[in-house]
Amino acid sequence: MKNLICFLFLFGVLAPAQAIVNGHEYPFEDQERAEVFRVLANELRCPKCQNQNLADSNAMIADDLRRELYQQVQAGKQSEEIVDFMVDRYGEFVLYRPRVNAMTYFLWYGPAAFCVIAAIAFGLVMRQRRKQSTQQDKSQAQANEQATYVSSSASSHTDETSAASADFSAEEQARLDALLNGDASSQPTDKGK
Amino acid sequence: MKRWTLYIPFVVFVLLGLLLWRGLYLDPKHVPSALVDKPFPTFALPTLVEGETKTEASLKGGPVHLVNVWGTWCISCKVEHPFLVELSQQGVAIMGVNYKDENDAARKWLNDLGDPYVFSVDDEQGTLSMDLGVTGAPETFVVDSQGVIRHRHQGPITRANWGSIKQIMDQLAQETAQ
Numbered sequence: 001m002k003n004l005i006c007f008l009f010l011f012g013v014l015a016p017a018q019a020i021v022n023g024h025e026y027p028f029e030d031q032e033r034a035e036v037f038r039v040l041a042n043e044l045r046c047p048k049c050q051n052q053n054l055a056d057s058n059a060m061i062a063d064d065l066r067r068e069l070y071q072q073v074q075a076g077k078q079s080e081e082i083v084d085f086m087v088d089r090y091g092e093f094v095l096y097r098p099r100v101n102a103m104t105y106f107l108w109y110g111p112a113a114f115c116v117i118a119a120i121a122f123g124l125v126m127r128q129r130r131k132q133s134t135q136q137d138k139s140q141a142q143a144n145e146q147a148t149y150v151s152s153s154a155s156s157h158t159d160e161t162s163a164a165s166a167d168f169s170a171e172e173q174a175r176l177d178a179l180l181n182g183d184a185s186s187q188p189t190d191k192g193k
Numbered sequence: 194m195k196r197w198t199l200y201i202p203f204v205v206f207v208l209l210g211l212l213l214w215r216g217l218y219l220d221p222k223h224v225p226s227a228l229v230d231k232p233f234p235t236f237a238l239p240t241l242v243e244g245e246t247k248t249e250a251s252l253k254g255g256p257v258h259l260v261n262v263w264g265t266w267c268i269s270c271k272v273e274h275p276f277l278v279e280l281s282q283q284g285v286a287i288m289g290v291n292y293k294d295e296n297d298a299a300r301k302w303l304n305d306l307g308d309p310y311v312f313s314v315d316d317e318q319g320t321l322s323m324d325l326g327v328t329g330a331p332e333t334f335v336v337d338s339q340g341v342i343r344h345r346h347q348g349p350i351t352r353a354n355w356g357s358i359k360q361i362m363d364q365l366a367q368e369t370a371q
Contacts, residue, residue: 047224047326047328048328048329050221050222059329060293060329061327061328061329064319064323065323068323087227088227089227089228089323089324089325089326090224090227090326090328091224091225091226091227091326092227093224093225
């Protein structure tokens, strides 16, 4: 029995509800209220300090606001009511999670919009590349035919290289062909295309 | 690819550069007041010296007021104080809000350094200051004759920044006169 009580206590079933914020204990009647307090103390920004929330700050105003927050949570106020209370006095500055409105559309939807723009741009570029490379394949094939025509050597290599040509730029392809053909006479013909 | 599209990254870079360059010169400590153009919050507090209860009604109907939040624990207030005394001698109506202070120390302060205030209310619990969205003393509000807050100034009023506040007050006084 004693063990059971110990167990329940350890796992917070019987433990008195409280929130420990900034080293202070804030006792509550139930865990739910304690949780509301904890969440709000972490989500509301201290109006005096630049980058701290109410829970972290030691500023006088943060202390006052924590007390106010505690009283309001104790009184059973809803999170929205408490947030409105803070915003009415200290402005939207205190919200670490800004509201969605005309001023914050860019903030909320900007990243998604940028991703969409990037995806569209990527798609367009890829399409253009593919178009270019098929054109290149054609011209490359023509060039190779000419090269074969001029010097009838190494015709088996050119077939292989044109199949892989999508991976190379025109200039690289020309150099590769020159090397594979092992024949200086094909170089000017390829470069010219 | 069309040639002009090559300039897109450059243009984006320039725009981003301008945005960040402007950001360098913004004051991150500047918090716009949520109370500008809102009526002065209701209050009923005793004055520091006479102890009579005053409400927001005493700001209405009269001249354009300054409402100055101060405390003896606040060092910037001590810097600001002589200039406030000077302003009151020039006829500027200033209401004081004594923010979370000890009454005796505050009375002694006014005795020793001079009292620039028409009256100071004793905001011992800081409730009025919280309703005003005060984040620290000194802080000063310009309140028009309708009892509406028109401007908020954080930090001490000095000879250097008084010009812009005076301009606002003069403008409001003209509005009232019309």
